[in-house]
Amino acid sequence: MDAERTEIGTLGEFGLISEITKGLEVKREETLLGIGDDAALLKMKEGYQTLVSTDLLCEGIHFDLTYSPLKHLGYKAVVVNLSDICAMNGVPTQVVVGLALSNRFSVEAVKELYGGVRLACERYGVDLVGGDTTSSNSGLMLSVTALGQVKPDQVTLRNGATAGDLLVVSGELGGAYMGLQILEREKLVFKEAPGAQPELDGHEELLERQLKPEARTDVVEELAKLELLPTAMIDISDGLASEALHIAAQSGCGVRLYEEKIPMAEKMYDAARDFNLDPTMCALSGGEDYELLFTVPQERFEDIRNHPMFSIVGHLTEDQEDRALITRNGMETELKAQGWDGLSADS
């Protein structure tokens, strides 16, 4: 697809690094030295603690290059790590990026991918301070480590919730999963009829949820503005059900979740119906939404209930065995962490 194709071998490692880092500027005062020496040098802000999170994205497991543009992929690899920093109620500050790729990738492809990495860094005011680019014998692999900062009294762990706390989620759920279903369908169509135009029109929002998710740094800011410190927080990478169960288990509580309260976008709902999927299951177990799920004391009910950013989806209970999903028709079923595998088997 590239008009130009430069082999990585013609540039060498240092030429490639220079291409990738061209025009890269350090934005944060905490970053004393970025790329170019044996390690980056940072002066973390006084009065703050440091957060560290790392994630790997592997071709064929976490992404499919037949429909993931490289730029989106670079963006997403950064964002999923920033989301982890948000889940601790922190502000992301720096990332380092490791990239392993086979020689089927050109210099232009690497620049495209780093274009996405850099776009995410700009969007979130984060510095790209280091990396490692190397050959691989097969696919593409991206490894990102993010650093962040948080005031000691603002840290939110997973284990601080107590019985009676409200369970709150930001944004809408299930979109990333439905975006993936649409992409997989079009891939199949294309395989069977290689000339076919993909039917992606009207699905842009769902595709974007899958291919170019965002980290909810705005939620962290809003919580600070509301002077609302969650008792526990986690980001939704595996699905609402799984994450809610994590908070409950690590806090030594039970959890009750109400189907009718789960926030879903109309487009997600309609697409799920088109695919003969249960929209609630997509929202509960789809994952990759990178919304924040947190608990707050009941006293803060008024701050949350009409806030456009948040939905109260349930609450925590005393009994650790309590894992309930209350359906729209008032039935009670067991809340299960199905994950993607379970979901795919159902669909």
Next chain:
Amino acid sequence: MDAERTEIGTLGEFGLISEITKGLEVKREETLLGIGDDAALLKMKEGYQTLVSTDLLCEGIHFDLTYSPLKHLGYKAVVVNLSDICAMNGVPTQVVVGLALSNRFSVEAVKELYGGVRLACERYGVDLVGGDTTSSNSGLMLSVTALGQVKPDQVTLRNGATAGDLLVVSGELGGAYMGLQILEREKLVFKEAPGAQPELDGHEELLERQLKPEARTDVVEELAKLELLPTAMIDISDGLASEALHIAAQSGCGVRLYEEKIPMAEKMYDAARDFNLDPTMCALSGGEDYELLFTVPQERFEDIRNHPMFSIVGHLTEDQEDRALITRNGMETELKAQGWDGLSADS
């Protein structure tokens, strides 16, 4: 080779994490929270700055599982990152480890690999504070990010050397490269005669240099004891020649290096001769020794010249075009960064 083989699928992600982290203790007071939440939480020591370095190791590129034991591999993946922290004159404090592996690896194999990671962490007083373990479609990939700390007035960059500075290296060079040659030879022998016993006896030191290198935290400590702040420092991953040229180029200087001064172990020398390789070339371009190369002002000559840890191998000059290797017989040739590829082509 394993007596037992447990499929990773039978444990699931969380079961695997629990196996890997069993008995893991946090050692450093800077580590407030290690593995188990969305991110690690650190309280970096006041008065220190933070160092960050990241490296990827890919199967088939950086290691060959036919002769790299998994435990050694985990150890090495950590050490090469700690070495980068040393090269900044810092003390390593924490690591996070990303691991991608295909289903041909068993739970026992993953534990073996993490055994090496944990051994390195113990040996160097570093905390393992996070990670990500995921499937890959093909080989094994390890991604390590190391954090460290350094006092602001103790940081050593690559660009601080001036003309006249002495060029000093720790330890002995070329061993890691010769270790690799021996392993490659035995692999070939084994391929041709699968029953053959490998001839590794007597080569233990060289094999260890390749399979289980060490980071020179002791050199950083010794420099502090001597109150000797290098003007520039780098670790030797690509070879003495390449790293010396980096320091010279980034410091805007030339460099003159003396063949007779290059420290070589007798065993490396003898093995190189056995392989019809030039020992000097192995020491200059072999790489992966993870020794430290640094520059000091001439006034500190007396501190260095009889110190058992160090060898003065040359000095920096005014003329940036100056890149000289002075051979044993007094000839002057151009110092070139050959790297492994060049070396293999010659051998």
